[in-house]
Amino acid sequence: MPTDAVEDYLKAIYRIESRAGPPVSTSQIAEALEKTPATVTSMVETLSERGLLSREKYTGVELTPAGEVAALEVVRRHRLIEAFLADQLDYEPTEVHDEADALEHHVSEEFTRRVERVLDYPAADPHGDPIPPADLSTPEDAGTALVAALDPGERGTVVRVSDRDPDVLEFLVDAGITPGRTVEVVDVTSFGLVTVRTSDGSEHGLPEAVADRVSVRRAAESTAATDGQEAGDA
Amino acid sequence: MPTDAVEDYLKAIYRIESRAGPPVSTSQIAEALEKTPATVTSMVETLSERGLLSREKYTGVELTPAGEVAALEVVRRHRLIEAFLADQLDYEPTEVHDEADALEHHVSEEFTRRVERVLDYPAADPHGDPIPPADLSTPEDAGTALVAALDPGERGTVVRVSDRDPDVLEFLVDAGITPGRTVEVVDVTSFGLVTVRTSDGSEHGLPEAVADRVSVRRAAESTAATDGQEAGDA
DNA sequence: TACTTGTTTTTGACCGGTCTAAATTAATAG
DNA sequence: CTATTAATTTAGACCGGTCAAAAACAAGTA
Numbered sequence: 001m002p003t004d005a006v007e008d009y010l011k012a013i014y015r016i017e018s019r020a021g022p023p024v025s026t027s028q029i030a031e032a033l034e035k036t037p038a039t040v041t042s043m044v045e046t047l048s049e050r051g052l053l054s055r056e057k058y059t060g061v062e063l064t065p066a067g068e069v070a071a072l073e074v075v076r077r078h079r080l081i082e083a084f085l086a087d088q089l090d091y092e093p094t095e096v097h098d099e100a101d102a103l104e105h106h107v108s109e110e111f112t113r114r115v116e117r118v119l120d121y122p123a124a125d126p127h128g129d130p131i132p133p134a135d136l137s138t139p140e141d142a143g144t145a146l147v148a149a150l151d152p153g154e155r156g157t158v159v160r161v162s163d164r165d166p167d168v169l170e171f172l173v174d175a176g177i178t179p180g181r182t183v184e185v186v187d188v189t190s191f192g193l194v195t196v197r198t199s200d201g202s203e204h205g206l207p208e209a210v211a212d213r214v215s216v217r218r219a220a221e222s223t224a225a226t227d228g229q230e231a232g233d234a
Numbered sequence: 235m236p237t238d239a240v241e242d243y244l245k246a247i248y249r250i251e252s253r254a255g256p257p258v259s260t261s262q263i264a265e266a267l268e269k270t271p272a273t274v275t276s277m278v279e280t281l282s283e284r285g286l287l288s289r290e291k292y293t294g295v296e297l298t299p300a301g302e303v304a305a306l307e308v309v310r311r312h313r314l315i316e317a318f319l320a321d322q323l324d325y326e327p328t329e330v331h332d333e334a335d336a337l338e339h340h341v342s343e344e345f346t347r348r349v350e351r352v353l354d355y356p357a358a359d360p361h362g363d364p365i366p367p368a369d370l371s372t373p374e375d376a377g378t379a380l381v382a383a384l385d386p387g388e389r390g391t392v393v394r395v396s397d398r399d400p401d402v403l404e405f406l407v408d409a410g411i412t413p414g415r416t417v418e419v420v421d422v423t424s425f426g427l428v429t430v431r432t433s434d435g436s437e438h439g440l441p442e443a444v445a446d447r448v449s450v451r452r453a454a455e456s457t458a459a460t461d462g463q464e465a466g467d468a
Numbered sequence: 469t470a471c472t473t474g475t476t477t478t479t480g481a482c483c484g485g486t487c488t489a490a491a492t493t494a495a496t497a498g
Numbered sequence: 499c500t501a502t503t504a505a506t507t508t509a510g511a512c513c514g515g516t517c518a519a520a521a522a523c524a525a526g527t528a
Binding site for chain 2: 085088089090091095098099102103105106107108110111114115118
């Protein structure tokens with residue numbers, strides 16, 4: 001049985017892989033998990049001995065199929081718990097993440113199935129991230145980072161918003177940048193300021209680090225800004 | 235922050251204390267937790283250094299006020315989670331224990347309060363054990379072990395039933411020995427067989443070890459066997 | 469090519485929790 | 499009062515996860 005730490009590493013590597021692709025470097029993992037590089041090296045070593053990662057020294061790691069399955073199980077539990085907390089216990093979407101992080105390692109398969117059932121098999125968590133079904137089939141459409149997906153003047157639909165930093169999340173929610181909403185990139189400066197216009201016409205300046213946490217799907221050419229609910233509302 | 239292990243020890247000691255009273259011996263703890271006596275000695279050592287236990291070597295330990303508070307917090311979380319699982323996720327009372335054991339160490343105070351709220355401040359978990367309120371006030375009426383409380387011919391109301399061993403629990407449920415029901419002790423043999431009559435008139439032979447897991451409140455003198463729901467139904 | 473810089477790995481240490489085996493203590497029977 | 503027995507504690511070890519410091523490496527630059 002994987003320990004909490006093992007699951008945390010797997011989840012982090014999965015996340016990084018699905019944004020930036022393999023290989024995933026020691027320092028990326030270290031930063032995501034707030035561990036020292038030395039620690040990560042040693043953990044990554046044991047993970048690859050267990051067949052969860054393939055590793056090339058000084059280069060980085062990549063999840064093996066077995067590792068990806070294990071990671072997806074954690075992701076599934078995490079998101080299901082988030083949806084559950086929001087739905088059954090009236091948590092705000094912004095409060096849900098930390099609780100889920102703690103619980104995700106300790107709920108049984110039975111629990112997971114029951115939660116899924118009372119929630120009637122939700123497709124996404126409160127941040128718009130898709131919930132893998134029990135067979136872990138869908139490889140999930142994570143969208144693309146805002147700046148990469150959209151040139152200035154283009155519009156897109158917000159697919160998800162990172163829930164890592166509660167302050168960032170709250171800021172984005174306040175700005176109306178939430179799953180399902182449409183945003184237009186107005187301008188991208190060389191010094192890392194991204195200006196976006198939301199569907200109500202207001203403009204917001206986002207530091208690059210924040211913009212990177214917003215994933216979008218590019219809208220078809222010159223579509224008028226609609227405010228559809230497409231993802232989200234689990 | 236107490237670790238999972240620390241909370242487990244505290245909970246076990248609390249349990250033993252409230253049935254058999256202090257001092258609680260190394261071997262009692264070892265048995266309850268399925269650890270070796272050596273392990274228990276070392277843990278008990280660090281717990282008493284932290285002021286959670288008072289300890290006298292070769293004699294046993296007793297919870298300090300601080301230790302009791304910590305133990306009660308765990309007990310509260312455990313029982314609330316049990317009630318929640320049964321109520322919101324349709325778990326059977328017999329299935330609830332293990333899941334709660336895993337979760338009790340990882341739910342936040344916030345979570346606990348919310349659960350309590352949606353359940354409308356339940357008084358007892360599905361086994362009839364009282365749920366300490368947030369201020370941890372009520373010292374809980376645990377009832378008395380069946381054989382100690384009742385001489386042959388006497389009746390009492392089942393207050394609670396240990397949920398430690400699922401098989402035992404299931405047996406008791408099948409026999410109709412559940413919180414709120416009335417039982418009469420028919421006979422106690424010298425070789426550890428306890429015969430009880432339940433409210434429907436049927437008799438059941440219980441090994442002493444099983445009978446010890448049933449706590450009762452003695453009925454007033456020669457009261458007719460009623461089948462009241464008094465505790466339980468969280 | 470050789471140096472410098474930043475990243476990664478190695479080394480050696482530590483802590484919490486656990487165990488086995490050996491030593492100690494308490495309780496009891498003779 | 500002593501010897502036996504059962505429980506407890508000590509001693510020493512190990513594992514998982516972590517870190518700081520030092521060594522090794524990769525990649526770019528002079």
